[in-house]
Amino acid sequence: MSTAGSKPRLILRSLDPIKALFYSALINESIAEPITPAMIPEVNRTSTKGRFTARPLLLFLGWTATAIPAAAAVAMLVVQ
Numbered sequence: 001m002s003t004a005g006s007k008p009r010l011i012l013r014s015l016d017p018i019k020a021l022f023y024s025a026l027i028n029e030s031i032a033e034p035i036t037p038a039m040i041p042e043v044n045r046t047s048t049k050g051r052f053t054a055r056p057l058l059l060f061l062g063w064t065a066t067a068i069p070a071a072a073a074v075a076m077l078v079v080q
Contacts, residue, residue, distance in 0.1 A: 040066065
């Protein structure tokens with residue numbers, strides 16, 4: 001007799017863990033990439049952060065950390 005817990009095990013058994021890791025990272029980055037450019041200007045706004053705004057070095061690092069994955073995503077689309 002089949003139980004409810006056996007079906008997910010059958011599905012997960014045929015799943016390649018490396019492919020699953022790759023696709024989960026791809027989904028994570030495709031969701032995070034549009035959010036990050038919207039958040040960076042917000043940390044520099046004195047109307048919302050007051051005196052706790054980001055310093056120029058942190059803003060530079062934030063934009064760099066946004067640009068590198070965006071460039072990688074564009075390159076991945078171009079190469080395919």
